[in-house]
Amino acid sequence: MSYNHLNHHVRDLSDKLTEQQHPHHHHVISSLHVHLDAHNCLEVLVEQGTAQEVRQIADELIGIKGVKHGKLVMTTTGQDLA
Numbered sequence: 001m002s003y004n005h006l007n008h009h010v011r012d013l014s015d016k017l018t019e020q021q022h023p024h025h026h027h028v029i030s031s032l033h034v035h036l037d038a039h040n041c042l043e044v045l046v047e048q049g050t051a052q053e054v055r056q057i058a059d060e061l062i063g064i065k066g067v068k069h070g071k072l073v074m075t076t077t078g079q080d081l082a
């Protein structure tokens with residue numbers, strides 16, 4: 001998933017985003033943080049888990065105040081598919 005957040009004008013936003021990820025540390029297996037300009041950052045997270053689990057994590061992160069845009073993209077190993 002990826003999301004863009006306004007970093008400097010929302011108090012403790014970075015802390016909130018990090019706090020939100022720690023309870024899901026088994027599912028958030030990689031992350032990328034890019035400082036886009038003076039005020040905006042882009043984060044990309046790689047999550048592993050069931051569709052329900054990764055969707056819940058994405059919804060929680062995108063719902064945090066200060067996150068301007070977010071999108072979840074899912075794929076599958078094909079395991080357990082009929």
Ligand code: NI
Pocket residue numbers: 007033034035036040041042
């Ligand atoms: Ni940044």
